[in-house]
Amino acid sequence: DQQVKQNSPSLSVQEGRISILNCDYTNSMFDYFLWYKKYPAEGPTFLISISSIKDKNEDGRFTVFLNKSAKHLSLHIVPSQPGDSAVYFCETCKAAGNKLTFGGGTRVLVKP
Amino acid sequence: DARVTQTPRHKVTEMGQEVTMRCQPILGHNTVFWYRQTMMQGLELLAYFRNRAPLDDSGMPKDRFSAEMPDATLATLKIQPSEPRDSAVYFCASGFSFNSPLHFGNGTRLTVT
Numbered sequence: 001d002q003q004v005k006q007n008s009p010s011l012s013v014q015e016g017r018i019s020i021l022n023c024d025y026t027n028s029m030f031d032y033f034l035w036y037k038k039y040p041a042e043g044p045t046f047l048i049s050i051s052s053i054k055d056k057n058e059d060g061r062f063t064v065f066l067n068k069s070a071k072h073l074s075l076h077i078v079p080s081q082p083g084d085s086a087v088y089f090c091e092t093c094k095a096a097g098n099k100l101t102f103g104g105g106t107r108v109l110v111k112p
Numbered sequence: 113d114a115r116v117t118q119t120p121r122h123k124v125t126e127m128g129q130e131v132t133m134r135c136q137p138i139l140g141h142n143t144v145f146w147y148r149q150t151m152m153q154g155l156e157l158l159a160y161f162r163n164r165a166p167l168d169d170s171g172m173p174k175d176r177f178s179a180e181m182p183d184a185t186l187a188t189l190k191i192q193p194s195e196p197r198d199s200a201v202y203f204c205a206s207g208f209s210f211n212s213p214l215h216f217g218n219g220t221r222l223t224v225t
Contacts, residue, residue, distance in 0.1 A: 006154075032211045043116070043203050043216030044155070051211075089155060093210050100145070100210060104154035 003027050004092050006103035014111050019077040021106050023090035026071065030101075032093040035064060035075045037086045038105070044089055048075070080110045114138045118204050118217035126225055130192040133220045135204030136185055144187045145214065146172075146179055147203040155203070161187065194224045 004025045013019045021035075031052040036044035050057040050064045050073075057064050063076045073092075077084055090103040117136040125131055137144045145160040159169035159179040169179055176198075178190045191198055201221050205214040 034213055036214075036216075041218065043205070043218050044214075045216070046213035049213060091214075100157065100160075102147075102155040102157070 004090060004101045004103040006088075006090060006106045008106050009104070010107040010109070012109045012111065013080050015082055016079045019075075019080045019084065019108055019110070021075040021077075021088050021090075021108070023073040023075075023092075023103050024071060025073070025092050025101075027092070027094065027101075028068075028071065029094045030092040033064070033066060033073050034091040034093070035062075036089045036091060037084075038089065039086050047088070077108075080108075082110050082112050084108060085110045114215075116204055116206050116215050116217035118202075118220050120220055121218065122221045122223075124223045124225065125194055127195055128193040129224075130190065131194045131198075131222060131224075133189045133202050133204075133222070135187040135189070135206075135217060137187060137204070137206030138215055139185070141206035141208055141215070143207045143209060144181060145205045145207075146187070146189050147205065147216075149201045149203060149219070158189070158202075191222075194222075196224045198222060199224050 034049040035047040037047050038044040048059050048062045050066050065074045087105045087107045089105045092101050119134045143162050146158040148156045158171045161181050164181040181187045201219040203219045205216040207214045
């Protein structure tokens with residue numbers, strides 16, 4: 001039973017354009033959400049997070065949107081750069097109950 | 113810049129052999145996680161600890177996998193006996209709490225032939 005899904009396994013985008021990555025979850029008790037970026041042969045690194053009391057958090061070129069009623073999370077990267085080519089994972093947390101769940105990842109390719 | 117250190121980076125072994133993977137979490141972090149990444153299943157949680165106590169290891173095949181934290185600077189993941197289907201990249205991660213970002217090591221790539 002996959003509680004967190006990233007339905008697009010891959011995404012290709014032109015440099016300078018917007019990349020939009022999506023993540024859907026089923027458990028309404030999740031209260032903290034994070035995005036990680038992973039390059040080949042390295043571990044994932046933290047990118048940006050949002051708590052359930054907010055619906056948007058922005059950090060430079062990266063913005064995370066949370067739609068609690070739809071149980072949907074998205075990451076916008078604008079403008080996309082070739083160095084953004086990586087696999088992106090969303091993670092959901094439920095502090096009460098100590099529950100962490102990752103999505104299956106989306107591979108992003110930014111073409112120069 | 114503090115990092116999570118995992119050893120070895122690569123391990124090739126024959127089916128039936130014991131494999132031990134080690135992880136040094138970031139000093140001061142009180143939660144430690146073991147994940148497995150396969151092509152098909154993304155990041156699969158195997159086990160995690162808080163303050164060195166195991167909280168959940170329901171993701172691990174109990175008959176062959178074991179995870180321990182003998183002290184605050186070392187976490188181990190052991191597979192005995194190993195099988196070809198265990199071939200994957202195993203990541204260790206540490207953090208301050210469940211609502212804080214995780215810091216991942218660079219993984220151990222395990223190949224069981």
